[in-house]
Amino acid sequence: MILQTALLIGLVIFSVLAIVLRDLLKSAISLAVASLLLGIIFFRMKAPYAGAFEISVVAGLITVLFVLTIALTKSGDDVRESKIANWVFPLVFVAFIVIDALVMKSLLGKVPALPAAAEAGGFGDVLWRGRTLDLIGQIAAILAGVFAVLALFRKKDKHE
């Protein structure tokens, strides 16, 4: 229970960091840590499908794409955000925490607990035996991402 609570608090902290940090690289890494924690939570809640995909896709693939994109982007183009943006997130976040504390517990109590599906197995088993077609889809998504980065950051030759 303590571990679970710690994981959940860590998840929230790193998710918030991913949003509020101004340095894009730190923000991307915070997101990766958050999703790693979420993946662990999924595994602990006996949902290896969700855990496997959370860790492989969000913590792995997407972070690689983010870091690659950040590396390819020139720094120094400061974009000014409106001041409202600085206020909106904390306000919404606090409001959410309040609602969560007051309402969610009773609301979630009304949803029947589902029996854990028989889907236990190792990380490899889940990906390879359980979701092979999605693995092909994931390869395709990675290809699409890589080609997109290559296309969008190419040197424009004749078109300019």
Added chain:
Amino acid sequence: MIILFIVLPLIVAGLLPIIGKVSRRVLPDALANATLLALLVYAVVAGRGLIADGPVLQQLSWLGEAVNVRLALDGFSLFMLMAVSLVGLAAGLFSIDYMEHYGAKANFYALYLVMIAGMNGLILATDLFSVYVFLEVAAIASYALVAFGLGRDELEAAFKYLMLSVVASAFLVVGIAVIFGLTGQLDFAAVAAGLKEVNAGPVLGLVTAFFLLGFGLKAALVPFHAWLPDAHPSAPAPISAVLSGLLIKVSGVYALTRIFINVFGLTPALSAVLMALGAVSIVVAALLALGQKDMKRMLAYSSISQVGYIVLGLGIGTPLGIAGGLFHLFNHALAKGLLFLTSGSVQQATGTRDMDEMGGLAKRMPVTAVTNLIGSLSIAGVPPLNGFWSKLIIIVALVQAGHPVYAVIAVLASVLTLWYYLLMQRKAFFGKLNEKWAAVKEAPFWMTAAVVLLALLCVGVGILFSSTVTTWIQPAADILADGVHAATGSWGF
């Protein structure tokens, strides 16, 4: 080997950037188009043989051990694969000349083939989550393709498209998660069977609403259409053709229809909602199209309107309505593909998309003008072109099913469609030749060949509509008319 539809374009896409280092133009052109041609031949020649004895469920094995790749090919999916391959090939041929000035052709084709693979994967998937995965594959490739020109407009349109698409995906994932929570299954057949057992009631209603929102955004139905009039015109012409002709139909209409009709089962309430959404899209988008000066933007609004017809037809739920909806899907893919390609020819020749600046282009670009006219008349539903028959079937089905008001709306909107397409003809191609365009020449060979191919198909399908319907449309419509039974009965459950 049904999986070739997914794997072949992916393998070629993976090779293309390397090949692009050796040959910047010729080899990527040849290889990408040969792949698309191979897929078309496979779908048309082998596909019908494969499903001669009913739907095929393919379970793949790897080194003698069964792995979880289950693909289903039935009349509906084969029909969609054929449409994707056909319009995909036409746009691919068009790209040979058109994409010349964009540069990075190998990279372009790689993204293009990944998008095709994504659409094919979505069509063949038998599982809700796989549908989502391949939907994203096609979507990611399409964001990059919309932004491929790297201009300010392109990037802005791609960003807007990305943001609204992410909202759609979020709704879909939540919907899929709830279904998984309710039934413990993701497989279409198992979910269909599972939903019969649990009395889901309001929760299923919520999921339906989520899917309607998600797929409605993907299909750009009014009121979820805001992204399309920006994204589709900004993309390079062959990509506009594929986005409007195919992608909104595969990731919106196909997925929505497959899940609502074959997995959830079409209820009267859902049918009413689909028909209402369809009718609103038809009218609102047609009115918006009337006011456009930008040729491609007008075509984009017209796409929303025509998707409305498709959803209206499918939403009726009767076998005739479904057949009409599917036939219109195919005809619109051909005609809108054709129109976007010709608009690309015009844009490349004149450097503008503003119809007020054009005028008299038919004198300088006769082939483009004639093919564009064929596409316009086809979409407006003028006999004997293909669009006439599909609209007629939808209207007859509406009357038969006791929806005369919708039938009248469909007829009146068709007149509106003819109006704005004739306006486009008058402004762009007829009248006095604007002196600025005295030096304009007809589009290069491959661009012309691609539009002629599609125009001939529009005329050919119109004349041979009855055999097209029997060969391709009816088997697809039968699967949908079979309802939930199609998934639970013939896919192994």
